[in-house]
Amino acid sequence: MAGRVRQPIDQRAFEKYLVDNVPAVKTPIELKQFGFGQSNPTYQVIAADGQKFVMRKKPPGKLISKTAHKVEREYRVLHALENTDVAVPKTYCLCEDDSVIGTPFYVMEFLDGRIFEDFTMPGVSAEERSQLWREAVRTLARFHAVDYKKVGLEKFGKPVGFYNRQIETWTTICSNQAKAVDIETKEPVGQLPHFEELVRFFKNEKLQPRDRATLVHGDYKIDNLVFHKTEPRVIGILDWEMSTVGHPLSDLCNFMTNFYSAQYSGASTHDASGFLPGRTPGLPQPDQIVAWYREEAAQAAGTGERWDPTPDELGWGMAFNIWKLAGVCQGIAARYAARQASSEQAKHHAATRTPLAKFAWELAQKSRKGESARYLGRSFSGLGRYNAWLAPSLGPRDSGRMSGRQRRVVLAAPTDERRPLLSRLYTDHGENGDPIYSCRTDPHSHLPVYTTIHRIRRDIISVVEDYISLKQLTDVRINVTVVRPLVDKFYELDDISIVYCLLVNRANFLDEQAHLTNRQNVSWTRATLCELIATRILRRFNEDHEGSEGLLLLAHILVAGFEPFQGAPPSVREEAERKTAWTHQRTLPSLEVAILTESKHFLSSTTCQKVVNAIYEGRIVYTPSTIWDIIPDHYKLKPISLYEPRDSPLLNQYRLIVPRTRNILEATQFAILLGLYVGVMVARDKYEITLLESVFAVYAFGWGLDQFATLLAHGWNVYTQNLWSFLDVAFIVIYVVYIILRFHGWRIDELGPAEQAFDVLALAAPVVIPRLAFTLLSDNLIFLSLRSMMADFFALTALSAWCFFGFLLALLWLGEGAHPWVTISEWMIYIWFGLDGTGIRRSSEFHKILGPSLMVAFAFLGNTLFLTILVSMLSNTFSNISSNAVAEMQFRKAVLTLEGVKADAVFAYQPPFNILAVFVLLPLKFVVSPRWFHKIHVATVKAINLPVLLVIAVAERRLLWPSRGKRGTSDKSIFRKVWNLSGKESLKAVFQLAPPEDVFEDIAVDDDMTRHLIRRQFTRQTTSEHSNDVPKGQTPSRRDSTFPGIRRKLRGSFAETEDFDGVATRLDGMEKSIARMEALITKMLPPGEVASDDHDDDSTGEGSSTLRDTAGFSVEDSFKGVTQTGEVDS
Secondary structure (H helix, E strand, O other): OOEOOOOOOOHHHHHHHHHHHOOOOOOOOEEEEOOOOOOOOEEEEEOOOOOEEEEEEOOOOOOOOOOOOOHHHHHHHHHHOOOOOOOOOOEEEEEOOHHHHOOOEEEEEOOOOEOOOOOOOOOOOHHHHHHHHHHHHHHHHHHHOOOOOOOOOOOOOOOOOHHHHHHHHHHHHHHHHHOOEOOOOOOEOOOOOOHHHHHHHHHOOOOOOOOOOEEEOOOOOHHHEEEOOOOOOEEEEOOOOOOEEEOHHHHHHHHOHHHHHOOOOOOOOOOOHHHOOOOOOOOOOHHHHHHHHHHHHHHHHOOOOOOOOOHHHHHHHHHHHHHHHHHHHHHHHHHHHOOOOOOHHHHHHHHOHHHHHHHHHHHHHHHHHOHHHHHHOOOOOOHHHHHHHHHHHOOHHHHHHHHOOOOOOOOOOOOOOOOOOOOOOOOOEOOOOOEOOOOOOOOOOOOOHHHHHHHHHHHHHHHOOOOOOHHHHOOHHHHHHHHHHHHHHHHOOOOOOHHHHHHHHHHHHHHHHHOOOOOOOHHHHHHHHHHHHHHHHHHHHHHHOOHHHHHHHHHHHHHOOEOOOOOOOHHHHHHHHHHOOOOOOOOEOHHHHHHHOOOHHHHOOHHHHHHHHHHHHOOEEOOOOOOOOOOOOOOOOOOOEEOOHHHOOOOOHHHHHOHHHHHHHHHHHHHHHHHHHHHHHHOOOOOOOOHHHHHHHHHHHHHHHHHHHHHHHHHHHHHOOOOOHHHHHHHHHHHHHHHHHHHHHHHHOOHHHHHHHHHHHHOOHHHHHHHHHHHHOOOOHHHHHHHHHHHHHHHHHHHHHHHHHHHHHHHHHHHOOOOOHHHHHHHHHHHHOOOOOHHHHOHHHOOOOHHHHHHHHHHHHHHHHHHHHHHHHHHHHHHHHHHOHHHHHHHHHHHHHHHHOOOOHHHHOOOOHHHHHHHHHHHHHOOOOHHHHHHHHHHHHHHHOHHHHHHHHHHHHHHHOOOHHHOOOOHHHHHHHHHOOOHHHHHHHHHHOOOOHHHHHHHOOOHHHHHHHHHHOOOOOOOHHHHHHOOOOOOOOOOOOOOOOOOHHHHHHHOOOOOOOOHHHHHHHHHHHHHHHHHHHHHHOOOOOOOOOOOOOOOOOOOOOHHHHHOOOOHHHHOOOEOOOOOEOO
């Protein structure tokens, strides 16, 4: 589409030339420039009477190639074909005088029609698609039938040796390209596979097509044709820059290239599967194309000589055409090696050179053996022979793809969505014992969340009384004395809300820590301990519950919604509503609390990432709770469940809220937004609101609505955890200002606001372009650090500006109005950033002594000191993030996953359809019943997203989920089992079967020694107070950090000698002493109050405290004022 002129010309001189030479163009004119035509700038000329023309010129400046950019040659062939039956635009003039607009140019007719950039022509019927392709073939045949001598083009090219010249040219090009060396790896690009063999094959004149001379286009393909708007008729052929006199086989083979490259793995950088037989209704295949060409060529030639392409010629021509494509891709690889082309697309194109060359060699071999003749010589009868001819050329993957193309997707009957949330894990039951069916993900309303939160707070406060660093918290000794007992205690509650309660306590401790000046305080330690315990408990749940039910349980732990006053007395809830900011309308899952508290250690744990990955891939589905819904549809919500695509309906609207799908859709939406934005800025028109600008305005509004709904779904804190959220907010603000100014200018009919609107919109470029980089490189360490570094930068800058405001006031008062505050501020900013020293030079104008003193002091503080502090802060921030890069990446992934799961019904509609949904469905919510609203909503979503839902269904059933028939033992595993080639499998087998009971005694024979060695792992070096008790020359086996709460009397439990003799004797003596102590305590207790212990004495289960079993004390003994029951002594 034509837009803003990017390469201006002398429009006055151009108009004068038109008046003198082209009377058909009425002046004055309006110029626009097309987006295509990069080699030769192309302009749209709009005459005064509204007629449109096209002007095409050479690029300005000195041209490197003397043969390129020949607009004179284009004009010559177009002008020569005007009186033929070949559809070309009418030409009006050719100006070869450089003095007019600087370069030669020509003017031709503007063709208003259809150009299909996608050769499969989406959006047209199968019948019309076939007619359009047939018309393209007919046009090519009529073009080749033109006698170039009769139309005055006898000197347009050499009539003989076309392919020989092509072979020599491409041989030289490929040889030179192969010598290119990668500037980083120092590896050469290398020659194409089978290069020498192919060159010998093409140079063999016995195999070459018989020489012919016709006009050839050089780049004849669908996107270079202009079709009639409503009729299947070609009204013009474009892009004649490569036209010459040559062999018509080159145009025909170039026209059919996509059909061949689709058949070979890796031969195309894009998805060319639509060209496979039967994939696109109405799309012809090469046999039909050649048949059409033969038919039209016979009619066009009449009684004259005609060219009837033979199968051998077509086989040879396709091999040469594919080889040329391999050479082009080799050239891209050479430029990539020199980093002249560094894009990811260039890398993909470079990678296709090897498959293309191999494919060309296979086609050449078939042509030499006559296999193409045996196929093509049978009047092109049937697609079956075509596939049989090409099948040996296909890779294994492609052959399988073609053979399985006709398989039908067999879907299971849809299951009832209102099924139990859990099977054996489900706890809520109705009055008759039947499971309660619910559409809400809240089967855990019976759990005492309120009590558990305060129980955890009491225990954590009792245990941690002083600041302890993270290194000390993860020390082995504290793990045994503090962390492990607390994990045991909380895990034995069998309460899946325990993780949520721990993270809520972490949030509270962090809030208390935020109000303290010293970050290294006890509240930080308590918050970190809560996160550490939550991580360990989640891991235990994972270890004790395996398989799919274990994954479902973990999902309930992390994404089931809880609210902090769940289980609290009614009076407490009422008081909370009156005196606090709490409302019972919103529940939060543990995963969201972890993100809000930035619990990166918890989120990066293997167990948490297991659930996050399952949610991201859609293996776990649920409907989250939200703060506020734009379009609420809560009639039937998805419970927390495991997803099986073959048990779900084909059009499943819930798959649109799967995070992986949402990420793809959002990336596509942003790509569209970016394209529209660039198009609007390139073709901006301040005089009127164009169609493109209208589309952009509507689409951007829908995109902004989607971002606003995301903000409402999870709140500002979660939304801003996204790396590029601040860019999205900035774009929305810019867009709102642009819309206001544009509407205001349109309302008052003035150009000023319109110009300002586009100026404001131009400010979005520094926002949307980096946003693209943030999207593509979200895991890049620099981008991960950039967000925190920018926050530090703006915070320090704001603080410095505040402090330096005093200098501005001082200078303003010293000068007594000599300089306005704007000028002084400008001088100070220049000094601050080291740009200009005008303020220092003119500081004496404020005061002879005080003025320079103030300016020098400001320069020192604002430039030197500020930059030093800033660099130190940013370096420290980057160092902290890079040291925990993996945790940071996994934290960002958790944020993206949580944001990707949507509950608001507006997310089911892609922009700009979400705008219609808001203005149509939202009022409908208040008219119809919830059931009918849900039905209307689901039907609308399925109708609008039909192609997307079909793609999702096929991808999940064929690619992302293995079929049920493949879930058993694979052929590969059977092969390994039969031949026993994998030793790894044999090693795994010993752990796959539990030992029988009669072996337990042999396994547990050395339990006493094992317990002793476990205790010895926690010995520490004795202090200087007890140095006399340690034999000389003897050192402890291990030196660890000490915990300040352990009493001196207990240190003997952690320090033993290296003498292992009599270990069993000492252990027996210790057990007898404990037994005597228990007997004494039993006698002291009143009758009936003796507690019985059902546990075995030798129990080493994980549910009991390690210290209680081995050292005879529990963790509570280590802290003053805490009894065995955990209650604080008064």
